[in-house]
Amino acid sequence: MLKIREIGIFNFGPYRGKQQLILGEKDGVTLVYGENMRGKTTLLNAIRFALIGKILGRGERTLEPYRLMNSSAYSEGEREFGVALLMENDGEKIEVRRRCTVGEEPDRKLKIDTTAFVADVPQSQAETNDLLQQLMPEEISRFFLFDGELLQQYEELLMEESVAGEQIREAIEQILGIPVLLNARQDLGEVIERFSKAETREAKKNQATEKHAKNLEAVVERVKELKKDRDKLKEQEQDLADKKAAMDNALKRSSKTQAHMAKLEQAEERIVAIDAKCDAHKEEIRDLMKVGWLWPAMSKLREMESEILVAMETEAQKKAAANRARLIGELAKEAVEVGKCPVCFQECECDGLSLGDGSENEDPDSEASDRQDEANRIRQLSAIKRLLNHPDSGRAVTLMEEIMAIVAERAGLKQDIKDINLQLESEDVEELKQVQANYGPTNSALSECRRALKDNNRQIDEAQSSVNALRKRLRRASGSNQSEEMKRRELAEATRSIFEKSIGRFRDELRDRIEADASALFKKLTTEKQFSGLRINANYGLEIMRDDGGVQELRSSGAEHIVALSLVGALQRNSSLTGPLFIDSPFGRLDAEHRKNVVKALPGMAPQVVLLVYSDELDLQMARTELGASLLAMHRLERRTATHTQIDAN
């Protein structure tokens, strides 16, 4: 069992100078309180760096270790930082020291010296590497040193074909010790191959078996080639899966940048669309303006038109009155001359009366002028009517209003683009573009590789069946003269078959145990009484079961967190390696009751538990009450300056 007794850090992140965190020898829970930006994650990173030589940023992104040199120390000319872990593994004292020297700008090349001491005896580089690999293999470190906020990634285990899920599943199998059996099966395969070669060689010497032996040799050779192809394909698959997982992580990390870029693209597309609309409107307006130049004069023309019409009406009335007067005059003149009214035929006495015929008032010059005026008016009216016979300005006004609205919208969009570009300046757009460009091809290549692998496996199975059939024939042809090599090969095959079956059985048993342990822990942690436990799938993904026998499909962040903690606890209990549990921000979005349940369950999850929390995350009084004697110590990360945090300043 691995326990960390003491953590020594020097100019590491915000930890200026040499500092120590002593965890002691007893089993139990240690609390490390620190507010945001005080160095909780850095402390976890220091332990991870000491054990596996890597540092993780947010979202599991690997960071360059030189970034963890204390910036004040660096600017004051210091160039060294490091971490030392004093541990105990199954009663043996082990110390690991990593001392880093940062090179000069601009490269800041980092030199790292790593030394391990076993019982105070310094180990060689190779021994140190072996020891560290044995103490904490990188693949399983995620179950010992982790960011509580990342626990939701275990949800991936429920998704088939998920690359991240596949990686977690492999890590789970590693912590459970399955690779030991897998390695044994592989070694037996090599033994079988060796015996098989000898067996064939021997059979070729015998005339009765020579033909079968040669055929067998050819098919075995084919199986070998196919297996070589399979290995290559598996390597390729792993490589592509790693790349895809890295891209998935990069895409998750850059969700803000993606949103900005999508907004940018949207704004740019909108500008193209409204520009096209604006151009079409302008084209239409240009056509309209070929006749539209008349619009300003239109109202005056209409006014003139009605004035002319009024004048013509007046003139017509005037003419009618004159005609009436002339007619009456003519009638009166006739009555005087005849002595009788020509209309009613009554006699009248008009002796001596002399009357004109009504034409005395007519001025021939005035009449000519009136006719000229009338002709002018008719001509002008006709011209006005022709000029007014043009489309009105309504459509052009509407188009111009729309153009003005487009111009305003465009200005807004341009400002948005400027703002987004300003934000994007501080984001790694190029990396994201590269990831986005490579994502599709990588995904296709991965699918293609998996198809090829499936096809290859089918061919191997077919060839293997031929091998088995040929071996049977060879056995029959050998009669009672079975070679020693044949017997050895058959024994090795029988042994491998035992391992084959035991792997399957071991996996099933482990899954059952994990399901049972995780369910028991889950029931302690959850506050929902209707949840009856957890059900495990082939990937070690855990589904929440309700007491009505159904599966809880929709899971909140809190529920996801509780399920993940249950899985981690169950893995610790069933692991071939027992170690400390360091959790940064362990409570995620858990409510007070769930926090209490988690705190209560912590001592049962691992012998050594260290929680890195901020004060609002975990109430000390509650922790004391719930943990009782299991609470070993409480430490504080105190701010001295922005670049200096002191462990247990008081």
Add this chain to the structure above:
Amino acid sequence: MTDDRQTIGVSEKSGSTLEALVDAGVFSQQVDAAKLALSVALAHGDEPVESQERTTKWNVGTFDQNGDVRELILCFKPECQTPYREAENLVECGLRRLAEHLESHGQLDLEVLLNEIPKSQEEDAQG
């Protein structure tokens, strides 16, 4: 009408206004903008003044292909003997107005331009 102009020209400043109007994308040719200016000046009842040096832009055949300009001027000023001289002077007056319009609105706002035209007494009474 023998003394009438055979060509139409504009001053340097009005030439710039014509360019600005065409650049704004609302007119396909300067001649359309010049005729709009003429129409604006007529509608405002501007009294054209013959002055300053002008650069010839169009001959009257190009400027008034279907005779609408001439007819418009004669509608407004039936006694006019030199409609194209009148037209040239009105274009100049109108372009000054359009230059002021562009200055205050930044672009040609047709609705504003048409609303700025003084209404007749009858229209005022109606509206």
